[in-house]
Amino acid sequence: MxxxxxxxxxxxxxxxRAESVSISGGIPATDERALLALxxxxxxxxxxxxxxxxxxxxxxHCYRMLGSVHDAEDAFQETMLRAWRALPRFEERSxxxxxxxxxxxxxCLSAIEKRPKRVLPVDYGPAHDPNDPMAEPLVESAWVEPxxxxxxxxxxxxxxxxxxxxxxxxxxxxxxxxxxxxPGNQRAALILREVLGFSAAETAEALxxxxxxxxxxxxxxxKQLDDRLPExxxxxxLRSLGDARVRAIASDYAAALERGDTEAVLxxxxxxxxxxxxPTPTWYxxxxxxxxFLETGPNTVVWxxxxxxxxxxxxxxxxxxxxxxxxxxxxxxxxxxLREDGQxxxxxxxxxSAWLKRFGLPEDLPADTAATD
Numbered sequence: 001m002x003x004x005x006x007x008x009x010x011x012x013x014x015x016x017r018a019e020s021v022s023i024s025g026g027i028p029a030t031d032e033r034a035l036l037a038l039x040x041x042x043x044x045x046x047x048x049x050x051x052x053x054x055x056x057x058x059x060x061h062c063y064r065m066l067g068s069v070h071d072a073e074d075a076f077q078e079t080m081l082r083a084w085r086a087l088p089r090f091e092e093r094s095x096x097x098x099x100x101x102x103x104x105x106x107x108c109l110s111a112i113e114k115r116p117k118r119v120l121p122v123d124y125g126p127a128h129d130p131n132d133p134m135a136e137p138l139v140e141s142a143w144v145e146p147x148x149x150x151x152x153x154x155x156x157x158x159x160x161x162x163x164x165x166x167x168x169x170x171x172x173x174x175x176x177x178x179x180x181x182x183p184g185n186q187r188a189a190l191i192l193r194e195v196l197g198f199s200a201a202e203t204a205e206a207l208x209x210x211x212x213x214x215x216x217x218x219x220x221x222x223k224q225l226d227d228r229l230p231e232x233x234x235x236x237x238l239r240s241l242g243d244a245r246v247r248a249i250a251s252d253y254a255a256a257l258e259r260g261d262t263e264a265v266l267x268x269x270x271x272x273x274x275x276x277x278x279p280t281p282t283w284y285x286x287x288x289x290x291x292x293f294l295e296t297g298p299n300t301v302v303w304x305x306x307x308x309x310x311x312x313x314x315x316x317x318x319x320x321x322x323x324x325x326x327x328x329x330x331x332x333x334x335x336x337x338l339r340e341d342g343q344x345x346x347x348x349x350x351x352x353s354a355w356l357k358r359f360g361l362p363e364d365l366p367a368d369t370a371a372t373d
Contacts, residue, residue, distance in 0.1 A: 274347075306365075
Protein backbone atom coordinates (compact mmCIF):
# COMPACT_ATOMS: atom_id res chain seq x y z
CA MET A 1 0.00 0.00 0.00
CA UNK A 2 1.15 3.59 -0.46
CA UNK A 3 1.48 4.03 3.28
CA UNK A 4 3.64 0.89 3.38
CA UNK A 5 5.75 2.28 0.54
CA UNK A 6 6.10 5.54 2.46
CA UNK A 7 7.23 3.60 5.49
CA UNK A 8 9.83 1.74 3.45
CA UNK A 9 10.94 4.90 1.68
CA UNK A 10 11.23 6.87 4.88
CA UNK A 11 8.74 9.67 4.27
CA UNK A 12 7.43 11.88 1.52
CA UNK A 13 7.43 15.45 0.39
CA UNK A 14 4.84 17.75 1.91
CA UNK A 15 3.46 21.17 0.98
CA UNK A 16 4.92 24.15 2.77
CA ARG A 17 3.07 25.43 5.83
CA ALA A 18 1.49 28.25 3.86
CA GLU A 19 0.33 25.79 1.22
CA SER A 20 -1.01 23.47 3.91
CA VAL A 21 -3.21 26.28 5.23
CA SER A 22 -4.80 26.66 1.84
CA ILE A 23 -5.00 22.94 1.04
CA SER A 24 -6.12 21.68 4.44
CA GLY A 25 -8.16 24.52 5.80
CA GLY A 26 -9.36 26.28 2.68
CA ILE A 27 -8.45 29.63 4.30
CA PRO A 28 -5.80 31.93 2.77
CA ALA A 29 -2.91 32.60 5.16
CA THR A 30 -3.71 36.33 5.41
CA ASP A 31 -7.33 35.64 6.35
CA GLU A 32 -6.22 32.99 8.83
CA ARG A 33 -4.08 35.53 10.71
CA ALA A 34 -7.02 37.92 10.90
CA LEU A 35 -9.32 35.16 12.15
CA LEU A 36 -6.74 34.08 14.70
CA ALA A 37 -6.55 37.61 16.06
CA LEU A 38 -10.33 37.71 16.41
CA UNK A 39 -10.47 34.25 17.98
CA UNK A 40 -7.79 35.12 20.51
CA UNK A 41 -9.97 38.06 21.44
CA UNK A 42 -12.83 35.72 22.30
CA UNK A 43 -14.68 35.61 18.95
CA UNK A 44 -16.21 32.12 18.88
CA UNK A 45 -17.43 32.58 15.31
CA UNK A 46 -13.90 33.25 14.08
CA UNK A 47 -12.68 30.14 15.90
CA UNK A 48 -15.48 28.07 14.38
CA UNK A 49 -14.49 29.32 10.91
CA UNK A 50 -10.86 28.37 11.51
CA UNK A 51 -11.88 24.88 12.58
CA UNK A 52 -14.60 24.20 10.00
CA UNK A 53 -12.28 23.37 7.13
CA UNK A 54 -10.12 21.16 9.32
CA UNK A 55 -12.76 19.07 11.02
CA UNK A 56 -12.50 16.12 8.61
CA UNK A 57 -8.72 15.84 8.72
CA UNK A 58 -8.51 16.21 12.51
CA UNK A 59 -11.33 13.71 13.07
CA UNK A 60 -9.59 11.22 10.74
CA HIS A 61 -6.36 11.75 12.67
CA CYS A 62 -8.12 10.89 15.93
CA TYR A 63 -9.60 7.81 14.26
CA ARG A 64 -6.19 6.60 13.09
CA MET A 65 -4.82 7.07 16.59
CA LEU A 66 -7.74 5.38 18.38
CA GLY A 67 -9.31 2.96 15.87
CA SER A 68 -12.81 4.02 16.87
CA VAL A 69 -15.28 6.49 15.37
CA HIS A 70 -16.87 7.06 18.76
CA ASP A 71 -13.55 7.60 20.53
CA ALA A 72 -12.42 9.84 17.68
CA GLU A 73 -15.49 12.03 18.11
CA ASP A 74 -14.82 12.35 21.84
CA ALA A 75 -11.15 13.16 21.20
CA PHE A 76 -12.02 15.71 18.54
CA GLN A 77 -14.45 17.51 20.85
CA GLU A 78 -11.88 17.49 23.66
CA THR A 79 -9.28 18.84 21.22
CA MET A 80 -11.55 21.74 20.28
CA LEU A 81 -12.19 22.54 23.94
CA ARG A 82 -8.48 22.46 24.76
CA ALA A 83 -7.61 24.55 21.69
CA TRP A 84 -10.20 27.20 22.53
CA ARG A 85 -8.95 27.48 26.10
CA ALA A 86 -5.29 27.60 25.04
CA LEU A 87 -5.74 29.94 22.06
CA PRO A 88 -4.80 33.14 23.93
CA ARG A 89 -1.41 31.50 24.63
CA PHE A 90 -0.78 30.43 21.00
CA GLU A 91 2.38 32.28 19.99
CA GLU A 92 2.49 31.23 16.30
CA ARG A 93 5.91 29.65 16.65
CA SER A 94 4.38 26.85 14.57
CA UNK A 95 1.54 26.87 12.08
CA UNK A 96 -2.02 26.85 13.44
CA UNK A 97 -2.50 23.47 11.74
CA UNK A 98 0.57 22.01 13.46
CA UNK A 99 -0.57 23.44 16.80
CA UNK A 100 -4.00 21.80 16.42
CA UNK A 101 -2.44 18.46 15.54
CA UNK A 102 -0.22 18.69 18.62
CA UNK A 103 -3.29 19.13 20.81
CA UNK A 104 -5.22 16.37 19.03
CA UNK A 105 -2.30 13.93 19.23
CA UNK A 106 -1.77 14.46 22.94
CA UNK A 107 -5.51 14.19 23.58
CA CYS A 108 -5.46 10.82 21.83
CA LEU A 109 -2.34 9.67 23.71
CA SER A 110 -4.14 10.40 26.98
CA ALA A 111 -7.09 8.30 25.79
CA ILE A 112 -4.79 5.44 24.74
CA GLU A 113 -3.32 5.27 28.25
CA LYS A 114 -6.78 4.73 29.75
CA ARG A 115 -8.03 1.76 27.74
CA PRO A 116 -6.91 -1.46 26.03
CA LYS A 117 -5.94 -1.34 22.37
CA ARG A 118 -8.60 -2.07 19.78
CA VAL A 119 -8.22 -5.01 17.38
CA LEU A 120 -10.09 -6.91 14.69
CA PRO A 121 -11.32 -10.44 15.55
CA VAL A 122 -8.58 -12.05 13.43
CA ASP A 123 -6.03 -10.47 15.81
CA TYR A 124 -8.00 -11.32 18.96
CA GLY A 125 -7.94 -15.10 18.81
CA PRO A 126 -7.91 -18.18 16.52
CA ALA A 127 -10.52 -18.97 13.90
CA HIS A 128 -13.67 -20.67 15.19
CA ASP A 129 -15.11 -24.06 14.34
CA PRO A 130 -18.33 -23.31 12.39
CA ASN A 131 -20.03 -26.26 14.09
CA ASP A 132 -19.68 -24.55 17.48
CA PRO A 133 -22.07 -21.79 18.62
CA MET A 134 -21.00 -18.24 17.91
CA ALA A 135 -19.31 -16.55 20.84
CA GLU A 136 -21.17 -13.86 22.75
CA PRO A 137 -20.35 -10.25 21.86
CA LEU A 138 -17.71 -8.68 24.06
CA VAL A 139 -19.13 -6.06 26.38
CA GLU A 140 -15.99 -3.92 26.50
CA SER A 141 -14.94 -1.73 23.57
CA ALA A 142 -12.40 -4.09 22.03
CA TRP A 143 -12.83 -3.66 18.30
CA VAL A 144 -11.52 -1.44 15.57
CA GLU A 145 -14.61 0.26 14.14
CA PRO A 146 -15.54 1.04 10.52
CA UNK A 147 -15.06 4.60 9.29
CA UNK A 148 -17.53 6.17 6.83
CA UNK A 149 -15.83 7.64 3.76
CA UNK A 150 -18.13 10.64 4.06
CA UNK A 151 -16.32 11.57 7.28
CA UNK A 152 -13.22 12.20 5.17
CA UNK A 153 -15.12 14.80 3.17
CA UNK A 154 -14.54 12.85 -0.07
CA UNK A 155 -17.43 12.46 -2.46
CA UNK A 156 -15.85 10.89 -5.54
CA UNK A 157 -15.97 7.23 -6.50
CA UNK A 158 -14.13 4.29 -5.04
CA UNK A 159 -11.44 4.53 -7.72
CA UNK A 160 -10.55 8.07 -6.70
CA UNK A 161 -8.07 10.49 -8.25
CA UNK A 162 -4.51 10.63 -6.89
CA UNK A 163 -5.35 13.65 -4.72
CA UNK A 164 -7.53 11.55 -2.41
CA UNK A 165 -5.78 8.18 -2.53
CA UNK A 166 -3.50 8.76 0.46
CA UNK A 167 -6.40 10.06 2.54
CA UNK A 168 -8.27 6.80 1.98
CA UNK A 169 -5.22 4.56 2.30
CA UNK A 170 -4.49 6.04 5.70
CA UNK A 171 -7.85 4.83 7.07
CA UNK A 172 -7.97 1.39 5.41
CA UNK A 173 -8.89 -1.29 7.93
CA UNK A 174 -5.59 -3.15 7.64
CA UNK A 175 -3.59 0.02 8.23
CA UNK A 176 -5.70 1.27 11.14
CA UNK A 177 -5.70 -2.19 12.75
CA UNK A 178 -1.91 -2.38 12.37
CA UNK A 179 -1.52 1.06 13.95
CA UNK A 180 -3.41 -0.11 17.05
CA UNK A 181 -0.70 -2.71 17.65
CA UNK A 182 1.90 0.01 18.12
CA PRO A 183 2.65 1.72 21.44
CA GLY A 184 1.14 5.19 21.58
CA ASN A 185 4.37 7.09 21.00
CA GLN A 186 5.28 4.98 17.96
CA ARG A 187 1.76 5.30 16.61
CA ALA A 188 1.86 9.07 16.95
CA ALA A 189 5.34 9.40 15.47
CA LEU A 190 4.46 7.33 12.42
CA ILE A 191 1.20 9.13 11.74
CA LEU A 192 2.65 12.59 12.19
CA ARG A 193 5.74 11.87 10.10
CA GLU A 194 4.52 9.58 7.34
CA VAL A 195 0.81 10.18 7.03
CA LEU A 196 0.71 13.90 7.75
CA GLY A 197 4.22 14.78 6.60
CA PHE A 198 5.43 16.72 9.62
CA SER A 199 9.19 17.03 10.04
CA ALA A 200 11.10 15.19 12.75
CA ALA A 201 11.54 18.51 14.58
CA GLU A 202 7.82 19.34 14.41
CA THR A 203 6.92 15.83 15.55
CA ALA A 204 9.40 16.02 18.42
CA GLU A 205 7.88 19.31 19.52
CA ALA A 206 4.37 17.86 19.39
CA LEU A 207 5.40 14.83 21.45
CA UNK A 208 7.66 16.81 23.79
CA UNK A 209 10.69 14.70 22.97
CA UNK A 210 13.76 14.85 20.74
CA UNK A 211 14.13 14.35 17.01
CA UNK A 212 16.41 11.39 17.75
CA UNK A 213 13.71 9.78 19.89
CA UNK A 214 11.15 10.39 17.12
CA UNK A 215 13.39 8.75 14.53
CA UNK A 216 13.99 5.77 16.81
CA UNK A 217 10.24 5.33 17.45
CA UNK A 218 9.59 5.67 13.74
CA UNK A 219 12.11 2.99 12.86
CA UNK A 220 10.54 0.52 15.29
CA UNK A 221 7.03 1.36 14.05
CA UNK A 222 8.03 0.85 10.42
CA LYS A 223 9.36 -2.62 11.16
CA GLN A 224 6.18 -3.71 12.89
CA LEU A 225 3.95 -2.35 10.15
CA ASP A 226 6.04 -3.87 7.39
CA ASP A 227 5.40 -7.26 9.00
CA ARG A 228 1.65 -6.72 9.18
CA LEU A 229 0.57 -4.71 6.15
CA PRO A 230 -0.37 -6.18 2.76
CA GLU A 231 1.95 -5.34 -0.11
CA UNK A 232 -0.86 -3.70 -2.05
CA UNK A 233 -3.41 -1.22 -0.71
CA UNK A 234 -7.14 -1.43 -1.34
CA UNK A 235 -6.89 1.88 -3.20
CA UNK A 236 -4.41 0.38 -5.67
CA UNK A 237 -6.58 -2.73 -6.01
CA LEU A 238 -9.79 -0.75 -6.58
CA ARG A 239 -8.09 1.42 -9.19
CA SER A 240 -6.80 -1.63 -11.05
CA LEU A 241 -10.24 -3.25 -11.00
CA GLY A 242 -12.07 -0.09 -12.13
CA ASP A 243 -15.41 1.29 -11.02
CA ALA A 244 -17.46 -0.96 -13.30
CA ARG A 245 -15.84 -4.13 -11.97
CA VAL A 246 -16.16 -2.99 -8.36
CA ARG A 247 -19.86 -2.23 -8.88
CA ALA A 248 -20.30 -5.70 -10.39
CA ILE A 249 -18.60 -7.35 -7.41
CA ALA A 250 -20.89 -5.47 -5.03
CA SER A 251 -23.97 -6.44 -7.03
CA ASP A 252 -22.96 -10.10 -7.36
CA TYR A 253 -22.13 -10.38 -3.65
CA ALA A 254 -25.45 -8.86 -2.59
CA ALA A 255 -27.44 -10.93 -5.08
CA ALA A 256 -25.80 -14.20 -4.01
CA LEU A 257 -26.63 -13.56 -0.35
CA GLU A 258 -30.18 -12.54 -1.23
CA ARG A 259 -30.66 -15.81 -3.17
CA GLY A 260 -29.06 -17.82 -0.37
CA ASP A 261 -26.63 -19.14 -2.98
CA THR A 262 -23.74 -20.62 -1.04
CA GLU A 263 -21.80 -21.74 -4.10
CA ALA A 264 -22.04 -18.31 -5.70
CA VAL A 265 -20.65 -16.66 -2.55
CA LEU A 266 -17.84 -19.21 -2.30
CA UNK A 267 -17.04 -18.58 -5.95
CA UNK A 268 -16.36 -14.93 -5.08
CA UNK A 269 -14.05 -15.50 -2.10
CA UNK A 270 -10.46 -16.72 -1.91
CA UNK A 271 -9.69 -20.18 -0.55
CA UNK A 272 -8.15 -18.74 2.62
CA UNK A 273 -10.53 -15.82 3.12
CA UNK A 274 -11.49 -14.70 6.62
CA UNK A 275 -15.04 -13.75 7.67
CA UNK A 276 -15.19 -11.87 10.96
CA UNK A 277 -18.19 -10.50 12.88
CA UNK A 278 -17.42 -7.92 15.57
CA PRO A 279 -18.61 -7.31 18.27
CA THR A 280 -18.45 -11.10 18.60
CA PRO A 281 -14.90 -12.51 18.54
CA THR A 282 -16.11 -15.27 16.21
CA TRP A 283 -14.46 -15.51 12.81
CA TYR A 284 -14.03 -18.21 10.19
CA UNK A 285 -11.24 -19.11 7.79
CA UNK A 286 -11.47 -20.99 4.49
CA UNK A 287 -14.18 -22.30 2.18
CA UNK A 288 -15.41 -25.24 4.23
CA UNK A 289 -15.83 -23.22 7.41
CA UNK A 290 -17.54 -20.41 5.53
CA UNK A 291 -19.82 -22.89 3.72
CA UNK A 292 -21.08 -24.19 7.06
CA PHE A 293 -21.44 -20.67 8.41
CA LEU A 294 -23.45 -19.50 5.39
CA GLU A 295 -25.77 -22.51 5.40
CA THR A 296 -26.52 -22.26 9.12
CA GLY A 297 -26.55 -18.47 9.37
CA PRO A 298 -26.89 -15.88 6.57
CA ASN A 299 -28.65 -18.21 4.14
CA THR A 300 -31.45 -18.93 6.61
CA VAL A 301 -32.83 -15.36 6.44
CA VAL A 302 -34.05 -13.02 3.68
CA TRP A 303 -31.73 -10.13 2.80
CA UNK A 304 -31.69 -6.81 1.02
CA UNK A 305 -28.57 -4.69 0.59
CA UNK A 306 -27.26 -1.20 -0.04
CA UNK A 307 -23.74 -0.42 -1.31
CA UNK A 308 -21.69 2.07 0.71
CA UNK A 309 -18.03 2.86 1.44
CA UNK A 310 -16.03 2.37 4.62
CA UNK A 311 -12.34 2.95 5.29
CA UNK A 312 -11.80 3.71 1.61
CA UNK A 313 -13.07 0.20 0.81
CA UNK A 314 -16.13 -1.39 -0.74
CA UNK A 315 -18.81 -1.96 1.89
CA UNK A 316 -22.29 -3.48 1.81
CA UNK A 317 -25.06 -2.72 4.29
CA UNK A 318 -27.25 -5.74 5.00
CA UNK A 319 -30.94 -5.67 5.99
CA UNK A 320 -32.86 -8.74 7.26
CA UNK A 321 -36.59 -9.32 6.75
CA UNK A 322 -38.48 -8.64 9.99
CA UNK A 323 -41.76 -10.51 9.86
CA UNK A 324 -43.26 -8.74 12.87
CA UNK A 325 -42.66 -5.23 11.51
CA UNK A 326 -42.92 -6.22 7.84
CA UNK A 327 -39.77 -4.32 6.90
CA UNK A 328 -36.16 -5.19 6.18
CA UNK A 329 -34.36 -4.16 9.36
CA UNK A 330 -30.78 -2.88 9.32
CA UNK A 331 -28.39 -5.50 10.64
CA UNK A 332 -24.79 -5.25 9.45
CA UNK A 333 -22.12 -3.33 7.55
CA UNK A 334 -19.84 -5.71 5.62
CA UNK A 335 -16.46 -4.15 4.81
CA UNK A 336 -14.88 -6.10 1.94
CA UNK A 337 -11.18 -6.53 1.22
CA LEU A 338 -10.50 -7.38 -2.42
CA ARG A 339 -7.49 -8.62 -4.34
CA GLU A 340 -6.45 -7.80 -7.91
CA ASP A 341 -8.44 -10.62 -9.54
CA GLY A 342 -11.64 -9.40 -7.83
CA GLN A 343 -11.77 -12.19 -5.25
CA UNK A 344 -12.83 -11.24 -1.73
CA UNK A 345 -10.10 -12.05 0.80
CA UNK A 346 -11.78 -10.72 3.93
CA UNK A 347 -15.21 -9.69 5.15
CA UNK A 348 -15.41 -7.71 8.37
CA UNK A 349 -19.11 -7.79 9.21
CA UNK A 350 -19.90 -5.15 11.84
CA UNK A 351 -23.03 -6.52 13.52
CA UNK A 352 -24.77 -3.45 14.86
CA SER A 353 -27.71 -1.71 13.23
CA ALA A 354 -26.53 1.59 14.73
CA TRP A 355 -23.77 1.69 12.11
CA LEU A 356 -26.31 2.30 9.35
CA LYS A 357 -27.25 5.72 10.74
CA ARG A 358 -23.56 6.58 11.10
CA PHE A 359 -23.15 5.78 7.39
CA GLY A 360 -26.14 7.91 6.40
CA LEU A 361 -28.24 4.85 5.50
CA PRO A 362 -31.88 4.18 6.38
CA GLU A 363 -32.48 2.05 9.46
CA ASP A 364 -35.12 0.02 7.59
CA LEU A 365 -36.07 -0.76 4.00
CA PRO A 366 -39.73 -1.13 2.96
CA ALA A 367 -41.26 -4.51 2.24
CA ASP A 368 -41.42 -3.86 -1.51
CA THR A 369 -37.65 -3.27 -1.81
CA ALA A 370 -36.53 -5.20 -4.86
CA ALA A 371 -33.84 -7.83 -4.71
CA THR A 372 -30.45 -7.02 -6.21
CA ASP A 373 -30.29 -7.73 -9.93
